[in-house]
Amino acid sequence: MAEIRLENVGHSYDDGATFALNPISLTWKDGNAVALLGPSGCGKTTLLNIISGLLTPSVGRVYFDGVDVTDLDTAKRNVAQVFQFPVLYDTMTVRQNLAFPLKNRNVAKDVIAARVEEIAELLGISKYLDIRPLKLRSDLQQLVSLGRGLVRKDVPAILFDEPLTVIDQNFKWTLRGRLKEMHNNTRHTLVYVTHDQTEALTFADEVVVLNKGDIVQTGTASDLFLTPQDEFVGFFIGSPGMNFLDGKVNDGAVIVGSTQIGSSAIANGNVRIGIRPEFLSLTSSGAGVAVKINRVEHRGGYKLVHADAAQGKFVAKLANDSALTAGQSAHLAFDPQRTYLFRDSKLCGTVDTKGAN
CATH class of the missing domain: 2.40.50.140 (Nucleic acid-binding proteins)
Known part of the structure; x- marks a missing residue:
């Protein structure tokens, strides 16, 4: 678990001619579940990739628990990241995929076995543990990918990039509830990218609304719905807005x-x-x-x-x-x-x- 602090962080993909993410400063408390919410192209995935280390920001610094990690790669930041589409090893079974992040860190076999069973139960994939991922539907493959991100307990933060996109609509409600329960139990710092306001408002302790590379408002679900500080937030949040x-x-x-x-x-x-x-x-x-x-x-x-x-x-x-x-x-x-x-x-x-x- 970690406090994440961003100081004047921004990013340009064209050497400063334009900014996909305009410079921002904010702090997320240790153990918070934070949603980055906004339309496509607003800068939310860019921000997530800067936190994970997949991108080095054009300007600004990133801190985990007060330590400057801006120049560290993803492996050295020790974060878990779950992407929009499944990232799995098809030469391994589901069980082996879930175990791999723990095995890589020399965790004891009995601890690995227990943790894999726990995560499989949480995600409802226990009966698929001895099947290779390629034989599963795409939504089940994504659940396995999600499990790989959740299986480690030692990470300072878990980062999600629209992980429920390919999940069946009816099961999304169940899975959101399970993820929220998991967060309440483990208190990992979670950062969750989505364009779906329902996901953001039901899952997160704090929602950051972005538009055109800027943060337009940060707050709870109630703050955003009842007292929008910007017309965009008023229109974007709510159905209808x-x-x-x-x-x-x-x-x-x-x-x-x-x-x-x-x-x-x-x-x-x-x-x-x-x-x-x-x-x-x-x-x-x-x-x-x-x-x-x-x-x-x-x-x-x-x-x-x-x-x-x-x-x-x-x-x-x-x-x-x-x-x-x-x-x-x-x-x-x-x-x-x-x-x-x-x-x-x-x-x-x-x-x-x-x-x-």
Whole structure:
């Protein structure tokens, strides 16, 4: 287990003309499970490879427990890494593949045997131990690869690069739970790259959201969902993501179109009003921003209502007993605790809707 500290770490693949990862500084506590979350090309795998030693950063330094490891290769950093696709020896059985990292370090045979059985049980692959990996489905091969990363107890960190991509969707839920249980028991420092927000938010103690080579926000699942500091985080986190409508602030009044929806202490000017579908209300009559409903999706336990206002499109998440239908006019109201204001994509204030007209 290790504290991982990055000081002004950045990387360019073209001698500094552009940066795939802009210089960042952060510290992850010993024993934390950290998810690097973002779309393809945002810099998350580059960051992971810098931590593992597969890449030397163009700028900055990497520390494990206060020791500078920037110039050490992967083997000398003693980390385990699990890649997106299986990396296995097909001349060996599954059992031998799982045992190999321990055998390489001269661990006692009885300890190896017990640990292999433990990891196989965790991943649900015990019945495949004496089969060669090439005879298994791709998702089972990836479980074996995952097991090779988990089998050692002496590593300071385990690094995962989208390891569940080829795993059956239904089994992903089970496996996430097992990995979380393992982490709670062993308290290894885990760094987990994914573009899947469900994986990140359910697995990690701390989520780092990246976009275009920058960290846009770091926090818990609750932080990212309830108080996004950037429009990208609001839109990227959540299913569906945060709604944004154009508005303005005029002498303390927050206005959408011609309707005052509340008040704010920020300076006058144009704003983007952000609110999640869960915190919107729609009524067929009464006060609020006038909208037109264009589609209603039945999602089993709730409905998603898609509608248009003059200031933009939005989605509201409503109870199943909502009687609103496509083509109907309605009025939009905002939750007083969860309505945010953004300028230049950054959070700049909140809305007190008690003063709404």
